[in-house]
Amino acid sequence: MGFKLENTAPNTARTNVRKENSTSILQKEISLFGSAFSNKKKEDFYTEIHVLLKAGVNLKDALALIQENQKKEKQQLFFKEMVDALVAGKPFSEVIKDKKEFTEYEYYSLKIGEETGTTAKIAEELGxxxxxxxxxxxxxxxxxxxxxxxxxxxxxxxxxxxxxxxxxxxxxxxxxxxxxxxxxxxxxxxxxxxxxxxxxxxxxxxxxxxxxxxxxxxxxxxxxxxxxxxxxxxxxxxxxxxxxxxxxxxxxxxxxxxxxxxxxxxxxxxxxxxxxxxxxxxxxxxxxxxxxxxxxxxxxxxxxxxxxxxxxxxxxxxxxxxxxxxxxxxxxxxxxxxxxxxxxxxxxxxxxxxxxxxxxxxxxxxxxxxxxxxxxxx
Known part of the structure; x- marks a missing residue:
């Protein structure tokens, strides 16, 4: 899955992301069949979130990038709802909690990451x-x-x-x-x-x-x-x-x-x-x-x-x-x-x-x- 990183803010973030692109994980597209996330899609999702956060991209922009690279309207809508919830002031863990595709295990893991400032690390571990x-x-x-x-x-x-x-x-x-x-x-x-x-x-x-x-x-x-x-x-x-x-x-x-x-x-x-x-x-x-x-x-x-x-x-x-x-x-x-x-x-x-x-x-x-x-x- 290729992200349009030129749309993100800092130049340093772009440089770092280019280095992380060598992982090839980002070359894979997340696809949603209906409204469900399979384990394979979750692996890609959390890995990409980790890479982008580590590169200096904020969480809202990271989800927006993933949204832009979805081909199906349902997929784009799924991530758009997550982005809108973040813009409205909801923590990422609460956004995850509101989506039936995710489990309590993921919710509590990300909540702990937010409280300790280690969301990127938690996303990596979940991946x-x-x-x-x-x-x-x-x-x-x-x-x-x-x-x-x-x-x-x-x-x-x-x-x-x-x-x-x-x-x-x-x-x-x-x-x-x-x-x-x-x-x-x-x-x-x-x-x-x-x-x-x-x-x-x-x-x-x-x-x-x-x-x-x-x-x-x-x-x-x-x-x-x-x-x-x-x-x-x-x-x-x-x-x-x-x-x-x-x-x-x-x-x-x-x-x-x-x-x-x-x-x-x-x-x-x-x-x-x-x-x-x-x-x-x-x-x-x-x-x-x-x-x-x-x-x-x-x-x-x-x-x-x-x-x-x-x-x-x-x-x-x-x-x-x-x-x-x-x-x-x-x-x-x-x-x-x-x-x-x-x-x-x-x-x-x-x-x-x-x-x-x-x-x-x-x-x-x-x-x-x-x-x-x-x-x-x-």
Whole structure:
């Protein structure tokens, strides 16, 4: 995204911005689909705000520059409302609070930045926060994309065999009156089901996919889905590591801004979308308010591992909470990268093995009666 920096006030600001332009972040355009900010857009937004503030551009002009570079009218209107609110005398944090696209976590972070005169630094940290969050999401997508492609291809191959290959054998067996073994009868029943109800199954799957935006907002659905994910072998630990990395990074940012740990946990609990961790953080907050130490409160929830509990005990004894959370975040980030690579490595051969077994079972089921057919013809 290229800013027209010649429209800003000081020459020194222009010079500094030209240096910052080497980051290439500013070459990307922020685009709003409807009225929502994705994490990727937030990463770009906060990074650009930081660069402009650091270059000496005031906040109003920074938002105005971003507004000018929007191509769609809705996008321009979104930022114009923010600029108008600033001109009317509202603090930046209050402007953010009034926009449903932003969270309480962002609001309180920026409010602290305004009170301490570190808005540029907070914007930088928020940009890094969403950058890491996006990286973690990409790790998940990269780990699952190829295995999912293989799985879909495998399902199509099996459906092809059941729908076209098996009926040909079935006709031969029927014409010659061959007695079928149990496994062959089962495969033929599966073929008949695909023939009679296959399109209905496809329609139901498509309806579930397209209606996901409706039922995914249901608390019961979220609780069940996240609970099943957490209990899934290996995948559960991987998903947990992703959210633990987000949790520790968010608390690191807030504690660095001198927000009390208890308040940080409350804010992060509102931001985290993984129900087992969200519920655990709420319980931790209640226990800390009741007089328990943070390490003891974490210990009572199974989702927190021994590493975190032990380091929290050290943090309480040494008053190094910010440092400990930062170290934990680095460890979880590395764990996410390692687990994503291993997950992809494990899933690919596993899916191929399952496909091979399914195809083998179908072939065996079809060829077993052929031996009886040979004896009948002989």
């Amino acid at each position: 890094k926060f969403f950058a890491r969050k996006n990286d973690q999401r990409r790790n998940v997508v990269n780990a699952l994309t190829y295995p999912i492609i293989i799985l879909v291809t495998a399902i199509l191959v099996v459906i092809f065999m059941l729908r076209l290959v098996v009926p040909m054998f079935q006709d031969i067996f029927t014409q010659n009156g061959v007695e079928l073994p149990g496994i062959t009868k089962f495969i033929i029943s599966a073929s008949d089901f695909i023939r009679d109800y296959g399109w209905w199954v496809v329609i139901v799957i498509l309806v579930l996919i397209f209606s996901r935006s409706f039922y995914s907002k249901n608390d019961w659905y979220k609780e069940k889905k996240d609970s099943i994910l957490l209990k899934t072998p290996y995948v559960g630990n991987f998903i947990k590591a992703v959210y633990m990395a987000q949790f520790t990074q968010a608390v690191t940012l807030l504690t660095a801004s001198k927000v009390p740990v208890l308040n940080s946990i409350d804010l992060v609990a509102k931001m985290i979308d993984f129900r087992p961790l969200k519920n655990a953080l709420k319980q931790v907050s209640i226990q800390v308010m009741a007089g328990n130490s943070l390490s003891e409160s974490l210990k009572s929830n199974k989702i927190f591992d021994h590493r975190m509990i032990s380091l929290m005990k050290v943090a309480e004894e040494t008053n190094q909470t910010e440092f400990i959370f930062e170290r934990l975040n680095q460890q979880y980030a590395i764990e996410v990268q390692q687990k994503s690579k291993l997950l992809s490595t494990l899933l690919e051969p596993l899916i191929i093995l399952i496909v091979g077994i399914l195809v083998g079972v179908i072939l065996i089921a079809m060829y077993l009666p052929m031996f009886k057919l040979g004896s009948v013809l002989g």
